[in-house]
Amino acid sequence: MKISLSNPLISLRFLFLSLLTLQSLKATSASCHVDDEAGLLGFKSGITQDPSGMLSSWKPGTDCCTWKGINCLVNNRVTSLSLYGQSNKPNSFLTGTISPTLVQLKFLDGIYLQDLKNISGKFPDLLFGLPNLKYVYIQNNKLSGQIPTTIGKLTQLEALSFTGNHFTGTIPSSISNLTQLTQLILGQNFLTGNIPAGIRQLKKLTFLSLQHNRLSGTIPDIFSSFTNLRILRLSYNKFSGQIPPSIGSLAPNLQYLELGHNSLTGKIPDFLGKFQALDTLDLSQNRFSGTVPKSFGNLTKIFNLDLSQNSLVDPFPVMNVKGIESLDLSYNNFHLNQIPKWVTSSPIIYTLKLAKCGLKLKLDDWKPAETYFYDYIDLSENEISGSPVPLLNRTDYLVGFWVSGNMLKFNFESLRIVKRLKNLDLSRNLVFGKLPEAVSGLDKLNVSYNHLCGKIPATKFPASAFVGNDCLCGSPLQPCKE
Ligand SMILES: *[C@@H]1O[C@H](CO)[C@@H](O)[C@H](O)[C@H]1NC(C)=O
Ligand SMILES: *[C@@H]1O[C@H](CO)[C@@H](O)[C@H](O)[C@H]1NC(C)=O
Ligand SMILES: *[C@@H]1O[C@H](CO)[C@@H](O)[C@H](O)[C@H]1NC(C)=O
Ligand SMILES: *[C@@H]1O[C@H](CO)[C@@H](O)[C@H](O)[C@H]1NC(C)=O
């Protein structure tokens, strides 16, 4: 049937429908306050690139409460602005600055601008003009400059996160004024100076994260007032001195204690054994010395333990944990001899790193209870003999396997190389046989200093990955003799 607009019946229906649409448009646009609409459109015009169309629903004259990322509550006023980029999608970003017109959104209680990657500019002063604002999460963008000392005026804030920006300068001591904060998250910036001692006044904190900055000095002894703290992240800074005693008062509630990659010294305090809710303890890459306290046997809920790259000595305590997930004791002065039973028996372990831990065993004899979850195994620089063939026959999802500097003796051709495997270091062992074609699918390979022979399959690896074998030949080594 041919539809003609001249057909009076059809045009009447058309008109009727149009009227309906117009009416509903009118009704909805009335529900968005003019100030909110103007403030948001101002924000949109501060955005110069939006390749994934995050703001495409933000159209003048339509109800701003229906726009993507906008929530309205009381009297149809906008209460939150939440825009999230997707970190795995390269075109999921916004370029531009945060327009000061947002200050017109008088009822705003939360700003969430997360993983937008390319929002730049200085500290957004508009925050000072929003009396109802409680939650600020402007994460993984490119804000820069200093955090102003006036931040102490934002006393109504309950959560403040600027993690993953480019802020420089010190943490203003006026931050001690923000006593309603439950979360203070300033990680992954370029902040310098000390932790202001006034942070002790933020007694409601459950989450304090200052990791991945350039903070220095000692960790101040300010933790006795934090009865609710669950997460303390101070890794990847330049802190020196000892673990302050007041950290002990965070027991038993603390779940995450991350102090890795600093220059901390002294012994690991006994009181850490009191943290019976501890899930993650990272003390890696510091200068801790002495033994690991016996009291660690009380850490029955620990899933992730990283003590690698310190100067810790024997004896290592017996742990009473049912399922460790991730363990790294590498590069200390341990002589464990065997892989501990509480590791072998874990049903959920995915990372095991015991490089240079004084292991003396035949790898064939090590029979872990569960191998299904293993992603990473590093047993480099030990005295491990035998063959990894039975072990790697059981690890279907292994991504990295490092065993350089041992005495492993096996035919490479019988080693199963699963598709997921990306990193394989067998250097300085007694491996023989030929290199299988499957090694070309790896991201990193090192088989140097073994007893391998034959033609190297086409790979992208440098000569240093192959040198020191009996008779490997072909690119990148010398050509094979015909
Ligand atoms: C990020 O923003 C800058 C301008 O601030 C622009 O030159 C650059 O192209 C943007 N990056 C991406 C990935 O679009
Ligand atoms: C602390 O907060 C009060 C308001 O509660 C404000 O008047 C004062 O200026 C703030 N102090 C600092 C140092 O920011
Ligand atoms: C914790 O460990 C210490 C030392 O091993 C022990 O004496 C104490 O009884 C343990 N406490 C608890 C609550 O298990
Ligand atoms: C590898 O595992 C399969 C069963 O999954 C078994 O038949 C085979 O004998 C194993 N090979 C080695 C070398 O352990």
Ligand SMILES: *[C@@H]1O[C@H](CO)[C@@H](O)[C@H](O)[C@H]1NC(C)=O
């Ligand atoms: C391979 O290992 C050897 C010795 O362990 C090391 O000297 C060399 O740099 C490594 N090469 C690559 C490409 O990893």
